[in-house]
Amino acid sequence: MTVTYIPTIGRGEENYDVAQIARKVREGVVYSPEDQVILYAGWPQVKDYSGRTHTADLTVVSNHHGVKLVKFSPSSSSTDLKKDALSILQAAATTEALLGKSLELKKKRKLIFDVVPILFAPNFSGTDIGTDEIELARSEVEIIRLLAESDNELSTEQQAEVQAIIEGAKALGQIGEKDDTDLIDPVARAFNDLEAIIYNFDATQRAVALTSINGPQRIRGLAGTGKTVILAMKAALAHIENPNAKILITYYTRSLRDVIERLITRFHRHFAETDPNWDNIHVRHGWGRSNLPGVYRDTCVREGRSPKSFNDVRGAKNPFGAVCQEIVQSNAISEFYDIILVDEGQDFPDSFYQMCFYLAKGTRDEKQIIWAYDELQNVFDVQVREPELLFGTDSDGQPRISLLRSLPAGTDTNDFVLQRSYRNQREVLVLAHSLGFGVYSDVVQMLENAKHWEDVGYEVISGTFDTGSENVVERPLRNSPSILHSPEGIPIASTRAATDFDQEVSFAVEEIKFFIDHGIAPHQIMVISLDDRVARSYFSRISKDLNNHNIVSNNIIKDTYSEPPFRIDGMVTMSTVYRAKGNEAAVVIVVGADAAVLRTRTGRNKIFVAMTRSKAWLRIMGVNSKTFKQMQREFDTAIENSPRIKFTMPDMNQLNTIQRGLEEKHARILEAKRRMEKMKNELNLSDDDLNSLIEE
Amino acid sequence: MNIESFNRSIRAVDAVLADLNLLEGTVYNCSLPRSMDFNQTCLTSKDYNEIYETGLRLSHYNFLLLDLAYFQFTHKGPTEWALAFYPNPRITGSIEALSEFKEFSVARDSGEISEEEFSELSTSMPINYYVPRFRYEFSESQFRPVQHPGAHFHIGMSGEDRWGSSRRLSPLSFCYLMLKYYYPEHWWPLSRFSQSREDWASPKILEYCLDKKLENSLRNDGVSHLFCEEERPGLHFSTV
Numbered sequence: 001m002t003v004t005y006i007p008t009i010g011r012g013e014e015n016y017d018v019a020q021i022a023r024k025v026r027e028g029v030v031y032s033p034e035d036q037v038i039l040y041a042g043w044p045q046v047k048d049y050s051g052r053t054h055t056a057d058l059t060v061v062s063n064h065h066g067v068k069l070v071k072f073s074p075s076s077s078s079t080d081l082k083k084d085a086l087s088i089l090q091a092a093a094t095t096e097a098l099l100g101k102s103l104e105l106k107k108k109r110k111l112i113f114d115v116v117p118i119l120f121a122p123n124f125s126g127t128d129i130g131t132d133e134i135e136l137a138r139s140e141v142e143i144i145r146l147l148a149e150s151d152n153e154l155s156t157e158q159q160a161e162v163q164a165i166i167e168g169a170k171a172l173g174q175i176g177e178k179d180d181t182d183l184i185d186p187v188a189r190a191f192n193d194l195e196a197i198i199y200n201f202d203a204t205q206r207a208v209a210l211t212s213i214n215g216p217q218r219i220r221g222l223a224g225t226g227k228t229v230i231l232a233m234k235a236a237l238a239h240i241e242n243p244n245a246k247i248l249i250t251y252y253t254r255s256l257r258d259v260i261e262r263l264i265t266r267f268h269r270h271f272a273e274t275d276p277n278w279d280n281i282h283v284r285h286g287w288g289r290s291n292l293p294g295v296y297r298d299t300c301v302r303e304g305r306s307p308k309s310f311n312d313v314r315g316a317k318n319p320f321g322a323v324c325q326e327i328v329q330s331n332a333i334s335e336f337y338d339i340i341l342v343d344e345g346q347d348f349p350d351s352f353y354q355m356c357f358y359l360a361k362g363t364r365d366e367k368q369i370i371w372a373y374d375e376l377q378n379v380f381d382v383q384v385r386e387p388e389l390l391f392g393t394d395s396d397g398q399p400r401i402s403l404l405r406s407l408p409a410g411t412d413t414n415d416f417v418l419q420r421s422y423r424n425q426r427e428v429l430v431l432a433h434s435l436g437f438g439v440y441s442d443v444v445q446m447l448e449n450a451k452h453w454e455d456v457g458y459e460v461i462s463g464t465f466d467t468g469s470e471n472v473v474e475r476p477l478r479n480s481p482s483i484l485h486s487p488e489g490i491p492i493a494s495t496r497a498a499t500d501f502d503q504e505v506s507f508a509v510e511e512i513k514f515f516i517d518h519g520i521a522p523h524q525i526m527v528i529s530l531d532d533r534v535a536r537s538y539f540s541r542i543s544k545d546l547n548n549h550n551i552v553s554n555n556i557i558k559d560t561y562s563e564p565p566f567r568i569d570g571m572v573t574m575s576t577v578y579r580a581k582g583n584e585a586a587v588v589i590v591v592g593a594d595a596a597v598l599r600t601r602t603g604r605n606k607i608f609v610a611m612t613r614s615k616a617w618l619r620i621m622g623v624n625s626k627t628f629k630q631m632q633r634e635f636d637t638a639i640e641n642s643p644r645i646k647f648t649m650p651d652m653n654q655l656n657t658i659q660r661g662l663e664e665k666h667a668r669i670l671e672a673k674r675r676m677e678k679m680k681n682e683l684n685l686s687d688d689d690l691n692s693l694i695e696e
Numbered sequence: 697m698n699i700e701s702f703n704r705s706i707r708a709v710d711a712v713l714a715d716l717n718l719l720e721g722t723v724y725n726c727s728l729p730r731s732m733d734f735n736q737t738c739l740t741s742k743d744y745n746e747i748y749e750t751g752l753r754l755s756h757y758n759f760l761l762l763d764l765a766y767f768q769f770t771h772k773g774p775t776e777w778a779l780a781f782y783p784n785p786r787i788t789g790s791i792e793a794l795s796e797f798k799e800f801s802v803a804r805d806s807g808e809i810s811e812e813e814f815s816e817l818s819t820s821m822p823i824n825y826y827v828p829r830f831r832y833e834f835s836e837s838q839f840r841p842v843q844h845p846g847a848h849f850h851i852g853m854s855g856e857d858r859w860g861s862s863r864r865l866s867p868l869s870f871c872y873l874m875l876k877y878y879y880p881e882h883w884w885p886l887s888r889f890s891q892s893r894e895d896w897a898s899p900k901i902l903e904y905c906l907d908k909k910l911e912n913s914l915r916n917d918g919v920s921h922l923f924c925e926e927e928r929p930g931l932h933f934s935t936v
Contacts, residue, residue: 254815289819291749310816319813533805540721544710547725554755555721558764560815564753571723571755578811673806 002036003028004203007411008043008210008237017122018057018072021143025060030147036063036159043210044069044166045240046094047272053240054091057120061166063159066113066151067095070143076123078130085119085134092117092134095166104161112158113151118143160203167210168233169201171270172263186487188519191586191616197482198422198615201229208416209233215406217370217414218345218387222456223612224423227372228256228582231341232263234370238339239264239281240272245338247281248359250295252347255556255566255575256582257283260343282337286352287320291561295352296323299359303332321349333358342371344582346385353390357400364394365406375456419457419479423584425492426480427642428611428618434638436608439647441634444601446650461644467651475643484616492617493639495593495632497624504621505538508589509545511619512572515587522551526573526585528610530622531592538591539574546572577606580613588614593622593631607631697834697866697917702727702771705866706758709767712871712909713759716882720760727771731756744853745785745823758867763787763794765827767874769867775836775922779870781878782829786818789826789878796821827878828852832865839922842930846922849933861933862923869917872910 003026018041024030025039040059047053056069071088073081096115099105105112117134120143129136137143154162164170184192201209208219209230221227235249249260260283268276288294289309300307308323316322327333328351340356342348353371360367371390391401399405403415421429438444447453450460457479463471477483486492498504512525527542529535535557543553554571556564556579566583567573573585590610597603611618620635622628638645680690697705703726713719737750751757757766765788768780787793797818804814831850839846845860865873876883884890888898888905895901902908914935923932 254812287816289816291745291819309820310813311820314809314813314817532807532811536720540719544722544725547722550726552723552755555723557811558721558755558760559749559752560764560818562749562753564755568755576811673808677802677806 003031004038004207005041006038006043006207006210007041008045008212015057015072017074017120017140018070020140021070021120021147022058024140024144025058025147030144031062031065035065036156037061037065038163040166040210042212044091044095045237045271046091047240047274048090048094051243051272051274053243053272054087054094055241056088056091059166060147061159061162062151063154063156064150065148067099067115067162067166068118068147069095069116070118070120070147073119073121074123075121076125078124078126078128081119081121081124081129082131084121085117085129085131085136088117088119089131089133098165098170099162101170102161102165105158113154116146116149118146163203164201164206167203167206168267168270169206171266172201172229185519187490187515190485190487191520191524194482194484194616201226202420202422204420205230205418206233208418210237212237213411213414214368214408215365215414216367216387216401216403217416218403219370219372219416219418220375220455221372221418222374222421222429223609224421224429224584225418226422227374227418228260228343229263230418231343231370231372232260233267235281235339235341236264236267236271236276239268239276242338243277243280245280246336247339247341248284248295248337248356249281249341249343250284250286250356251342251582252286252344253579253581254285254563255579256343257285257563258565258567259582285563286348287323292563295359296320296327296355299327299333299336299355302336303327303334305330305332318349321351324349324351324355328354328358335359335361337361339368340370342369345371345373346375350385350390350392354392354400357391364400365402367401369401417455419455421457421480422482423615424480424612425482425484425614425616425618426475426477427639428493428614429480430475430642430645431493431618431635431638432608432611434641434645435611435631435634436604437645437647438598438604438634439645440637441598441630443647443650443655444599444604446647446652446655448652458645463649465649467649469649470646471649472644472646474645477643480643482615486617490617493614493620493635494618495620495622495635497628497632498621500623501534501537501541504591504623505541505545507621508538508542508591508619509549511587511589512542512546512551513549515617516551520586521570522572523554523567523569524586525589526575526580526583526587526613527553527589527591528575528577528580528613529592530577530590530606530610531595532576532578533595534592535576542591543574577610581609584613584615586614586616588618590618590620591622593620594625594628595622596627596631598627598630697771697777697864698774699727699771702769702777702867705868706769708868709759709769709871712868712875713761716875716879716886718761718875718879718882720762720764722759723755724758728756728758728768730770742853744825744829748782748785748829751782757782761788763797765878767867767871769870775834777834779832779865779867780830781870781874783827783878785823785825786821787826790824791881793821793824793826830874832861832870834864834920834922836922841924842926845927845932847920859933860923860927860930862920862927863914863933863935864917864920866913866917869910869913872906872913876906876910 005026031037038061043059045055057072058070060068069092071084073084075081092115119134120137124138135146137146205226219227235247238247285294288297297307310319313319313322336359338361340360356369360369387401387403388399394400407414449465453473458473458475461472461474463469496507498507529538539555546553552571553574554568555574557576596607707725710725734750734754734756738747741747758769760766764784766782771777787797800814800817803809828851834847838844845858847861848858883906886904886906888896888901
């Protein structure tokens with residue numbers, strides 16, 4: 001027998017009687033070995049028309065026993081019991097209504113199994129509580145008997161469907177994009193089929209989203225593993241559980257706000273059928289500006305301090321880190337939030353985490369700070385910064401946050417690793433890792449050991465991972481399950497060299513037009529420029545040429561003032577790598593790849609981020625140069641070896657030293673450029689004057 | 697003005713802005729479609745910056761200029777169209793603000809500051825509303841003699857001011873007018889009136905003279921058939 005136990009946010013205070021029943025189910029006292037059982041504590045949570053929340057203390061979903069929802073009532077008064085009975089009845093009725101929307105679970109217009117509400121009232125001595133709509137259990141024996149009552153058998157698919165509906169995965173389904181599949185273009189059909197898989201918010205992800213731990217949690221995973229979705233679901237659930245709780249969900253990249261708000265709204269509507277109250281769920285940029293709220297800015301305003309802008313600390317080595325550190329050291333921060341969810345955790349400085357520590361309510365081990373972290377997306381940081389480093393040391397010399405110390409007894413883990421990446425095609429992800437590390441050229445960064453490769457979803461085929469050793473890792477299909485069946489002749493990933501800028505622009509326009517002509521919506525196409533300096537020229541030219549084909553584009557870098565929606569219906573998105581972070585599209589067209597910097601981690605990471613925005617097709621373009629040729633060679637080798645990556649393990653110490661040196665040199669060159677620019681303006685010199693000066 | 701002429705005029709604007717190196721980007725080189733989200737803000741807010749930023753955020757414009765001001769040109773029918781100029785309240789009309797913004801852009805493009813830092817700096821520039829919003833409407837359906845001139849300007853945020861015009865204006869003429877008054881540093885070097893008086897009629901100079909182009913464009917647009925006799929004695933926009 002398999003019992004999957006999911007302790008959710010709604011389970012409230014630990015109750016002895018409920019815990020006993022849960023323990024018996026988990027230990028196999030109730031069900032037989034062939035039963036597949038999912039046991040939820042504190043789930044589902046639903047709202048009625050008047051906005052009241054109704055929760056089951058325990059819910060059992062079994063392939064041979066239907067769905068059973070249990071409410072525990074310690075009262076002996078029939079009035080209280082009736083109230084609890086109506087509450088569990090409401091929870092069951094709403095759950096049944098949600099399940100009833102799935103035709104797979106129906107036969108002759110009825111559900112093929114029962115959804116049974118049970119009131120467990122061990123202190124009740126009477127026989128009637130005034131309603132016969134629910135099952136009444138007055139003892140442990142009775143409740144176990146009721147739980148064990150069998151029902152029609154569910155197939156594996158049907159049980160998965162029940163689980164997905166109860167856990168809210170259906171809230172993510174695509175709306176209104178189903179066309180007649182006979183008439184649809186094969187390219188569009190391939191993408192529609194893929195979307196169905198990508199939106200399958202899987203059981204592992206759902207379990208992480210639903211599981212509630214009274215204390216800090218970390219969620220690690222690569223791009224596309226669903227971290228943002230999980231955080232959004234957690235925020236929505238916490239809001240339903242306690243509409244008065246103050247919830248913060250924060251992010252680093254401005255274009256993420258729109259995505260997060262949409263996700264939270266969808267989950268909230270799914271369970272509560274209303275929109276969330278944004279006064280209590282704060283979706284906030286980390287810093288904030290005069291026209292935009294942000295975690296740092298809000299904190300300053302609440303504490304009566306004048307918030308600093310970037311201009312005030314321009315020139316500091318890490319400007320955001322500096323302002324956060326200042327407010328942390330001022331000891332001015334009061335507790336404000338019941339739950340803090342941090343997305344893109346790898347991008348935030350340590351002092352931001354420390355600010356969050358003080359903003360979160362509760363003792364240090366009970367602070368509900370949940371951060372999502374992608375160790376492969378931060379520029380200088382292949383290693384995960386551990387919580388002890390992120391949050392710093394408390395006044396007693398102990399770490400402020402320790403996942404190990406705060407793990408509640410009886411809880412499996414508070415450190416979740418998501419290995420399955422839905423967003424990217426397997427070959428694109430393997431390609432992005434190969435180029436991101438530089439394994440087929442000069443390695444610029446490397447995961448330290450086999451365990452780390454496994455954490456990011458690879459299997460180790462061979463190798464010791466010692467310096468100089470030959471190693472082979474492979475990405476199994478189970479960890480990249482979104483498979484695109486691209487029509488023949490249309491490769492998933494390809495490169496194309498242009499003779500000059502004009503030709504590259506025309507290649508990009510050609511590709512965009514091809515995909516639109518084959519049924520891909522313009523907003524499912526993203527152009528990313530790897531070359532920041534000429535990004536504007538690329539986008540202007542591409543937009544102009546697209547206009548001649550009546551295709552409109554959304555150039556998100558144009559809006560420097562607010563948090564523009566990353567995706568606007570009917571428009572092709574144009575973005576730099578930086579602004580593309582956290583976002584995705586069916587087709588990604590990378591332009592300016594000849595400007596990629598292959599020697600540094602910064603340069604390689606940009607390539608990685610650009611590539612991993614693609615859900616289906618990836619096109620890489622550049623002007624035919626030495627760099628672009630090298631990239632094409634690496635690309636071809638990576639595709640040839642895919643789904644494997646073969647590499648010689650570098651000396652990590654030496655690698656880090658070289659890279660630090662390169663990054664420092666890069667910083668010095670930038671400084672030199674800045675000074676030269678200043679000197680040029682002061683002395684009224686032209687670029688030619690400077691060039692001749694250098695020549696002299 | 698039929699839709700073909702209107703769109704042709706929009707494409708001419710595209711070329712003019714590109715020639716003057718003022719064009720930051722084009723979203724629509726044809727009549728702008730309706731945006732419910734933009735209208736929602738535009739019709740309910742009295743806060744210019746909020747309206748301006750909404751248009752910018754939604755990419756709801758035809759052309760964006762280097763200072764992030766934008767033009768909106770909407771054609772609803774042969775006797776119904778609207779032309780609008782949305783200046784950037786932080787920059788448009790101030791040489792100093794523009795030069796500061798350019799300095800940030802150079803720092804961003806050279807890698808000295810990140811995109812995020814660039815946004816931070818440009819947002820921290822003060823909102824000074826150097827230039828008002830300018831709109832021109834041509835509407836037969838709303839025309840009422842004197843009370844609601846068929847062709848009129850709205851200047852600023854009031855919406856109830858209707859500065860009557862005896863002229864029909866195309867997107868191109870409207871663009872020229874905005875450039876002349878709000879981008880003088882681009883306009884005057886290409887105007888014959890910046891030359892010595894004896895050169896004003898020089899064919900060579902007339903060839904590139906922006907004032908001449910404006911004049912031609914206005915002549916080409918013609919008079920408004922909605923302008924009535926009762927409006928003539930009042931102050932109104934006109935030309936020979």
